[in-house]
């Protein structure tokens with residue numbers, strides 16, 4: 001430091017830990033989570049519900065990122081858990097997650113999944129279709145037990161990032177259609193069973209949503225239905241679950257609402273609708289995934305080859321790609337990144353970040369402004385905490401990266417880097 005001039009640190013630090021230290025210790029590509037930030041996000045939801053004096057559950061949608069350590073953090077924060085498969089349920093049980101707070105989703109739950117849920121007596125099953133109702137009834141008879149359920153409906157509102165569309169004819173593989181008799185038929189089949197206890201309804205209108213209007217419209221539709229269910233079936237919902245989908249910031253272009261705003265709006269709308277229809281305020285449940293872990297995670301890569309096409313483009317390749325982050329290839333998702341070892345240098349070139357998979361579409365970021373880059377530099381892609389590791393795959397037989405948690409300046413390895421032996425361990429010889 002010279003005089004008053006602040007010398008900027010050249011190295012990126014994540015929750016006090018330098019990227020260089022992490023890379024030397026764990027190598028790249030590496031997923032790094034700031035656990036303090038995960039907890040802050042979880043608490044933003046929980047504290048807002050608490051302050052509004054309403055009964056609630058915040059169920060972490062574990063599809064966003066599931067690992068034993070992550071589910072233990074969710075447990076410590078008092079969250080409930082949304083699982084969508086036997087693998088996610090198994091992980092929850094391995095993590096010691098309280099079974100009564102686990103909710104099982106899925107549009108094609110199989111016998112093994114339902115049996116595991118029944119055997120562990122989980123909190124509830126979110127019933128999705130008629131096939132499942134029959135299967136569930138049969139299994140509950142066989143096991144001579146009971147189960148709490150929510151009934152998933154598709155309210156005909158689909159939210160796409162900034163905007164939402166109202167679809168007259170519902171077209172979704174999930175849940176019971178509200179615009180026909182489907183949802184009524186499902187409820188009537190469920191309440192006929194002594195073994196099934198319908199706690200309420202569920203809907204999820206989409207993901208990476210930046211406004212509250214879609215949730216308001218969905219809630220209104222649900223209340224029209226609940227009103228009619230009171231009249232037709234004398235049924236009153238104890239629980240209204242409005243799903244997840246709260247948006248996060250990937251790049252400067254994204255302008256999500258503060259997390260508490262979503263909760264305030266949901267609670268206000270449910271309260272208004274309930275009182276307007278002469279119904280009591282239910283427990284309000286939500287299922288945030290991305291908004292809890294997304295911005296808390298980043299991926300550190302090492303830059304390898306650099307290819308310059310004079311006047312056209314400079315390709316900078318990293319040692320991962322669509323195997324650890326398929327979102328750019330799958331959804332044209334945009335990310336921002338920094339050169340982690342050149343944080344103090346001015347940005348002076350525009351490069352495009354390529355993955356190393358044998359696939360032209362394996363591009364992580366187009367046109368990223370960076371300082372002059374060289375092979376060996378570290379690139380940290382931001383906001384990769386949701387649907388990054390959880391959607392990782394083995395294309396080109398890449399081993400999945402390691403995952404490190406950092407809390408209060410301390411790093412902890414929570415998922416080991418896969419080995420090549422891991423990759424071939426299920427292969428059987430044919431010689």
Ligand code: LLP
Nearest residue numbers: 061204207208244245246287288289290387
């Ligand atoms: N609840 C249900 C029933 C869901 O289907 C989802 C996400 C969530 C909760 C959590 O939504 P979140 O709060 O994370 O937005 N792979 C895609 C996202 C798929 C989301 C599927 N369902 C992506 O990478 O953007």
